[in-house]
Amino acid sequence: MDLATLSAFIAIAETGSFSTAGERLFLTQPAVSKRIASLESQLGVRLFDRLGREVSLTEAGRALLPRAYQILAVLDDTRRALTNLTGEVTGRLTLATSHHIGLHRLPPLLRAFTRAYPQVALDIQFLDSEVAYEEILHGRAELAVITLAPEPHSLVRAVPVWNDPLDFVAAPEHPLASNGPISLADVARHPAVFPGGNTFTHGIVQRLFQAQGLTPNIGMSTNYMETIKMMVSIGLAWSVLPRTMLDNQVVRIPLPGIQLNRQLGYILHTERTLSNAARAFMTLLDQQI
Missing domain, CATH: 3.40.190.10 (Periplasmic binding protein-like II)
Structure with missing residues (x-):
């Protein structure tokens, strides 16, 4: 077992492909396959199941993966030290x-x-x-x-x-951008564009609505703040953006007593x-x- 072989094993496990792993390592697919065959022979177990174009870790492969990470991490740590x-x-x-x-x-x-x-x-x-x-x-x-x-x-x-303050925002001509009093319930009734559901920012905003027993009307989602700002600026939806991104393309929605922050x-x-x-x-x- 050598480091080059372990690197090939990790690359296949992460990409799910021998050819893509080869591209990452600047190797041909046969060279990657040869390394894995050698590793499987040394360990006496099959590490990957190959079903057509699908490549998945076997039980032995899943057991080896965290240990392979650990071995390479120890080497890198030693080099840095x-x-x-x-x-x-x-x-x-x-x-x-x-x-x-x-x-x-x-x-x-x-x-x-x-x-x-x-x-x-x-x-x-x-x-x-x-x-x-x-x-x-x-x-x-x-x-x-x-x-x-x-x-x-x-x-x-x-x-x-x-500290990164977050503001509710809409296009200047959006109904929520009026000067009258706006509540979170009013906001929830209008379509929104949110960061993806797996993001920390999404969770911050979602918890605010849940605390008031509300569900935001999420029509679209993307993880790119610049894309969210563009969709807000053309009037498609409201959203929550970092205060540092606000300019004349979007305006703050006045929500007295509400201030969100992220770190x-x-x-x-x-x-x-x-x-x-x-x-x-x-x-x-x-x-x-």
Whole structure:
């Protein structure tokens, strides 16, 4: 069993395809198949069921997967620990972030970081915040700057950096944009466009309605805040957006006594040795608090 073979195993498990795994690893499909055949021979078990084009983990494969992650994580951790001894801020920093934060919060920090540490190769992955949690847990990203979960995983350290107020918004000509008194019940009767149901932001808004025994009329959903803003601005629906995105295209819906907030910040795995590059970037983030 070697690291290259384990990497091939993980790539197939994650993609569900030998050919796609080969593309990720810059290998031909026969080369990937050969590695898996060798691994199965060494372990004496079948790791994947191949039914036509469908590839799925066997029971043995499911048992091996978390251990394969752990083996590669220990190796990466060892490399970082040894590299850190030099004190130099170099190497690769894999940073996961949401599209919204990447566009509206990180540019000044990324500019300062790249100027201060030109020897660091930044690998920035734009992901939904919920997906970024999995990337941190599985060791595929070293640091993630995202919308923080209400209850983080026990192996995740979450550090709040920005308080992000959320406002109910509509197009200027929308009925909800009138100057008269508006209640949450009034809002619930109109079509809405929401972040996807699996997102932390969706949960924040949904809990507000549930607390008042209401159900929002969700006609559409998307995880991209810029897309939500566009659909709101043309009058298709109301929504909830970060206050930092408000301009003359949308207006706040006046809801006295209601203020939603979410926390933006960074997360890391508590059992992972951080590179000097990650620590340097965390210092920049901590300066924003």
